[in-house]
Amino acid sequence: MKFFKYIMVGFLFGFGAYKMEMISFFRIYEMFLFQSFHMYGIIISGIIIGIIITQLFKRGFVKTNHGDVKKFNPKAHTWPRYIIGGIIFGMGWALTGVCSGMMFVLMGSGYTVFAIFIASAMLGTFVYGLTRQYLPH
Amino acid sequence: MDFLNQIHELLSSQWPWWMGGISIGLTLFLLLYFGKEFGLSANLRTMCAADGAGDYSDFFNFDWQSQGWNLMVALGAMFGGYMAATYFSPGHHAHISQETVVALNEISADVPGSSLTYGNIPIVPAPTAENADLPKFWNLYSWDSLFTLRGLIIIVGGGFLIGFGSRYAGGCTSGHAISGIADLQLPSLIAVVSFFIGGLIMTYFFLPYILQIHI
Numbered sequence: 001m002k003f004f005k006y007i008m009v010g011f012l013f014g015f016g017a018y019k020m021e022m023i024s025f026f027r028i029y030e031m032f033l034f035q036s037f038h039m040y041g042i043i044i045s046g047i048i049i050g051i052i053i054t055q056l057f058k059r060g061f062v063k064t065n066h067g068d069v070k071k072f073n074p075k076a077h078t079w080p081r082y083i084i085g086g087i088i089f090g091m092g093w094a095l096t097g098v099c100s101g102m103m104f105v106l107m108g109s110g111y112t113v114f115a116i117f118i119a120s121a122m123l124g125t126f127v128y129g130l131t132r133q134y135l136p137h
Numbered sequence: 138m139d140f141l142n143q144i145h146e147l148l149s150s151q152w153p154w155w156m157g158g159i160s161i162g163l164t165l166f167l168l169l170y171f172g173k174e175f176g177l178s179a180n181l182r183t184m185c186a187a188d189g190a191g192d193y194s195d196f197f198n199f200d201w202q203s204q205g206w207n208l209m210v211a212l213g214a215m216f217g218g219y220m221a222a223t224y225f226s227p228g229h230h231a232h233i234s235q236e237t238v239v240a241l242n243e244i245s246a247d248v249p250g251s252s253l254t255y256g257n258i259p260i261v262p263a264p265t266a267e268n269a270d271l272p273k274f275w276n277l278y279s280w281d282s283l284f285t286l287r288g289l290i291i292i293v294g295g296g297f298l299i300g301f302g303s304r305y306a307g308g309c310t311s312g313h314a315i316s317g318i319a320d321l322q323l324p325s326l327i328a329v330v331s332f333f334i335g336g337l338i339m340t341y342f343f344l345p346y347i348l349q350i351h352i
Contacts, residue, residue, distance in 0.1 A: 049159070120296030
């Protein structure tokens with residue numbers, strides 16, 4: 001039962017992601033051609049509302065359900081991983097039109113071949129885990 | 138009953154972009170309220186660890202069971218996608234612009250009968266009951282497609298790049314573009330700019346040629 005609330009959060013996100021066509025290969029292609037505001041509107045409005053929400057938690061105006069002030073982990077200021085890893089991720093995003101959240105939504109929407117996509121993404125993460133000590137971070 | 142029908146009709150209509158702010162904001166708010174983070178690619182690491190990847194790399198030696206909540210978010214996202222696709226999406230269209238349709242038809246120009254019509258673009262490139270007349274050129278997300286070189290590159294190759302890149306960069310579109318930038322983290326901004334650089338390189342230099350492979 002303690003997991004039920006997380007399933008509900010995921011449900012809201014997945015439902016919205018499908019309805020806003022965030023799972024659409026064609027929408028992602030359109031975004032990278034800069035031919036519509038749609039995807040940018042989703043990302044920018046998500047960020048603006050996200051900044052407000054994050055600040056409310058950070059400054060303690062809103063506390064977690066345990067009554068604590070939410071702690072945020074600052075990310076390390078080392079650049080190669082964000083640039084190289086980001087470019088690799090971006091290439092995958094444009095190639096399939098899918099990012100790591102959308103692969104679950106698509107799998108649920110009935111495109112069962114995404115089981116293979118998810119397995120391949122796990123393999124990618126596994127290979128990163130094996131090779132990370134040799135990669136520039 | 139009439140009221141429920143009206144709600145069903147409203148949810149089934151096309152959602153404007155600003156619903157993104159509401160939907161993403163609500164997701165972020167609830168996860169922070171529960172003391173967690175919004176970042177879906179972390180699940181890939183958890184799934185590897187749960188399958189015993191810790192025997193091969195210390196990167197997977199962590200208390201993966203403490204991440205079970207995030208797997209539940211992913212499970213919920215699957216269920217949300219199922220409900221939206223099954224009951225709330227008449228037509229299953231992606232409402233992309235006319236310029237984009239022209240650009241897509243340029244890619245498929247050499248294959249007769251492959252052009253898409255503005256206003257009748259399926260939500261994803263896969264044949265469904267509603268889009269049975271989808272040109273074969275645009276059949277990408279299916280088991281048939283997986284057994285072609287093109288489909289293998291797009292499904293297996295794309296998955297690998299997403300899995301490798303998101304962990305290397307320490308997050309994905311939800312972890313960096315939303316959570317990280319919302320926390321005003323400079324590394325996340327650098328990561329998102331890099332996502333776009335990678336996406337533009339793929340879109341302009343590789344994707345049209347990959348789509349034209351017909352083996």
